[in-house]
Amino acid sequence: MLEIKNLHASVEGKEILNGIDLTVNAGEVHAIMGPNGSGKSTLAQVLAGHEGFEVTDGSVTYEGKDMLELSAEDRACEGVFLAFQYPVEIPGVSNTYFLRAAVNAQRKYHGEEEYDAVDFLSLVKEKMKIVEMDEKFLNRAVNQGFSGGEKKRNEIFHMAVLNPKLSILDETDSGLDIDALRIVAGGVNKLRSKDNAIVLVTHYQRLLNYIEPDFVHVLYGGKIVKSGGKELALELEDQGYDNIREASDSAVAV
Amino acid sequence: MSEELKTIETLTKSEYKYGWTTDIEADSAPPGLSEDIVRFISAKKEEPEWLLEWRLKAYRRWLEMEEPDWQNVHYPRIDYQDIIYYSAPKVKDRPKSLDEVDPELLATYEKLGIPLKEQEMLAGVAVDAVFDSVSVATTFKEKLAEQGIIFCSFSEAVHDYPELVKKYLGSVVPHSDNFFAALNSAVFSDGSFVFVPKGVRCPMELSTYFRINSAQTGQFERTLIVAEEGAYVSYLEGCTAPMRDENQLHAAVVELVALDDAQIKYSTVQNWYPGDEHGKGGIYNFVTKRGKCAGVNSKISWTQVETGSAITWKYPSCILQGDNSVGEFYSVAVTNNFQQADTGTKMIHLGKNTKSTIISKGISAGKSQNTYRGLVKIGKNAENARNFSQCDSMLMGDKCGAHTFPYLEIKNETAQIEHEATTSKIGEDQIFYCNQRGISTEDAVNMIVNGFCKEVFRELPMEFAVEAQKLLGISLEGSVG
Numbered sequence: 079m080l081e082i083k084n085l086h087a088s089v090e091g092k093e094i095l096n097g098i099d100l101t102v103n104a105g106e107v108h109a110i111m112g113p114n115g116s117g118k119s120t121l122a123q124v125l126a127g128h129e130g131f132e133v134t135d136g137s138v139t140y141e142g143k144d145m146l147e148l149s150a151e152d153r154a155c156e157g158v159f160l161a162f163q164y165p166v167e168i169p170g171v172s173n174t175y176f177l178r179a180a181v182n183a184q185r186k187y188h189g190e191e192e193y194d195a196v197d198f199l200s201l202v203k204e205k206m207k208i209v210e211m212d213e214k215f216l217n218r219a220v221n222q223g224f225s226g227g228e229k230k231r232n233e234i235f236h237m238a239v240l241n242p243k244l245s246i247l248d249e250t251d252s253g254l255d256i257d258a259l260r261i262v263a264g265g266v267n268k269l270r271s272k273d274n275a276i277v278l279v280t281h282y283q284r285l286l287n288y289i290e291p292d293f294v295h296v297l298y299g300g301k302i303v304k305s306g307g308k309e310l311a312l313e314l315e316d317q318g319y320d321n322i323r324e325a326s327d328s329a330v331a332v
Numbered sequence: 333m334s335e336e337l338k339t340i341e342t343l344t345k346s347e348y349k350y351g352w353t354t355d356i357e358a359d360s361a362p363p364g365l366s367e368d369i370v371r372f373i374s375a376k377k378e379e380p381e382w383l384l385e386w387r388l389k390a391y392r393r394w395l396e397m398e399e400p401d402w403q404n405v406h407y408p409r410i411d412y413q414d415i416i417y418y419s420a421p422k423v424k425d426r427p428k429s430l431d432e433v434d435p436e437l438l439a440t441y442e443k444l445g446i447p448l449k450e451q452e453m454l455a456g457v458a459v460d461a462v463f464d465s466v467s468v469a470t471t472f473k474e475k476l477a478e479q480g481i482i483f484c485s486f487s488e489a490v491h492d493y494p495e496l497v498k499k500y501l502g503s504v505v506p507h508s509d510n511f512f513a514a515l516n517s518a519v520f521s522d523g524s525f526v527f528v529p530k531g532v533r534c535p536m537e538l539s540t541y542f543r544i545n546s547a548q549t550g551q552f553e554r555t556l557i558v559a560e561e562g563a564y565v566s567y568l569e570g571c572t573a574p575m576r577d578e579n580q581l582h583a584a585v586v587e588l589v590a591l592d593d594a595q596i597k598y599s600t601v602q603n604w605y606p607g608d609e610h611g612k613g614g615i616y617n618f619v620t621k622r623g624k625c626a627g628v629n630s631k632i633s634w635t636q637v638e639t640g641s642a643i644t645w646k647y648p649s650c651i652l653q654g655d656n657s658v659g660e661f662y663s664v665a666v667t668n669n670f671q672q673a674d675t676g677t678k679m680i681h682l683g684k685n686t687k688s689t690i691i692s693k694g695i696s697a698g699k700s701q702n703t704y705r706g707l708v709k710i711g712k713n714a715e716n717a718r719n720f721s722q723c724d725s726m727l728m729g730d731k732c733g734a735h736t737f738p739y740l741e742i743k744n745e746t747a748q749i750e751h752e753a754t755t756s757k758i759g760e761d762q763i764f765y766c767n768q769r770g771i772s773t774e775d776a777v778n779m780i781v782n783g784f785c786k787e788v789f790r791e792l793p794m795e796f797a798v799e800a801q802k803l804l805g806i807s808l809e810g811s812v813g
Contacts, residue, residue, distance in 0.1 A: 126764075126768050127768070128764055129760075129764075130760070149767070150764060150767035150768055151767045151771060151772050153768075154767065154768050154769055154770035160768050162765065162768075165765070166761050166762050166765035167762075168762055168765070168779070168780060168783055169783055169784060170782070170784055170785070170786035170787070171779055171780065171782070171783035176769070176779070177769075179769075179771050179775065179779060180769035180771055181770075183769075183770040183771050184770040187770065219783065236769065240769065240770070
């Protein structure tokens, strides 16, 4: 589904991604871990098409297409979803209105008929159950006045409604208490299927107790320095990132 | 340049959608202003002597007045001797029905999306259509008349209800109020007159569509709305103008009078030609709008969506004279390219327990300048007056400006005044968030801006709100970063 080769990206001339290689197949869940500043969020943003980053080398192929050629909205329409680390507030625009605009933009892209307000509402009410969201969130302005946990839950709600092929969850667990984490992770698990893929970007192993990954990758200095199964996450939890740091720093020194 | 900025620029550069002119031979006065011209206008309109005297008084005061320069707008000096002060479409007799109206005129309305005939049959909106300076068609008058409601052109009112006009004309905006109001008082051509008698709730929204047509014709509209005790009326004013090169002066006066327990709701969508993307052409809009809550428990609400004009100088205000009276001002002002707007309100609290609310949303794009200027004045007898003001500005791109000048004059210490102000930039993060969900930048900007203006739009009558949202989209096509 997704093939990243030798991806380099920089912001304002400063290189942040330094040759990423990663292959994600349908049905897989990949966890990307790493210390602060290793480039995790940058990778998520670059894949989603944020223009603040310049791709300086490498390629990203998604469903056989050159993903770097697509605009952010076209990527979204092609089924790429990013759950934001810091979901953005849009005052005065209700969550339902926003989501319907998004779903209809995607349906239009695929030449499908757009939903009217009534049909859409029934779809949305179904999806709300996945993240145990209260209906009052439908009429509130997008993320405005939401608590940190509610914002993250709202992201997964968006994911449920948009039904993406490739979901990138950028630190969806940060700022969540244990109950919210359980609900959010439960939602993600319900959306997991053999046809879609999920990339989890996270600091901590604890999310992976709830969402079991097929692969774990460690990002450091803009590169994947170690990959393995879910046991790698436990190892990191146990030993921290120090070993990784030492190993890759000395490799660079050599 | 980022993709967002580019899209914004494209959108911003979209041309004025309502640009065309209708060729109707105008019956005009020669350019220039003098007592003779004032007399000419008055004679042309077969006015009574008292009104001519009133005009002349205004004219003489105007001669002594200076054009104001305190506002935050800049424009070349206006040559008042180069303006035509009277121009009327050629109509031999006043039409009795739409069938008698010049078909070309009707076609113009069609283009504007106001099929009068359809409106008459379907929409339930009475339209007193003002074309250039003379009203040519009035609908629904009979229906309204059954309830004693008068809705007609100002000139008709002068002929048919001289006592009412004499009683209220200049009672809110005196002939000597300010430079532009004095000019208007001297040369006003026509406008609308509404009178809702005691205890009557006007059953439909009253609507006037203004349209500026003949080249170099200043528009000097005069509108007077009176709601007697316990009456209610909602009035809609909306306009588009044809594209042209010369700057056109527009100096209208609107007076509202609300007696005891009366309510007047006045909504405007203003979309006059703003000039091209280089700042050439466009309407100069110097308007005096003021309402007087003369009676106890009366209420006046102004709602305006200002997207057009090269220059906007406009402060719809409320004089809260009656005890417990309420004044409201809801405004969206959008400026783009080289547009300049200096707009806001004055809430003058004189009576006890008077309340006012000011919600102002300014959106600046391109190289425009957008200023909010508002006065809240609490008189010494206005016990327990309350005001809430909220002034939010949104900037699109980095070449425009937003300014806020709130003035407070409090002479009674029981007053409670709250003022909130914010300035924000349409965030690239907001746009990216929308893009990431599949929404194009253009739609994202529309959505964000409409969300920003929601508190004002919800004050507009339904069909007007839809129009306003569309207008905003057109005005800002391609404008955020």
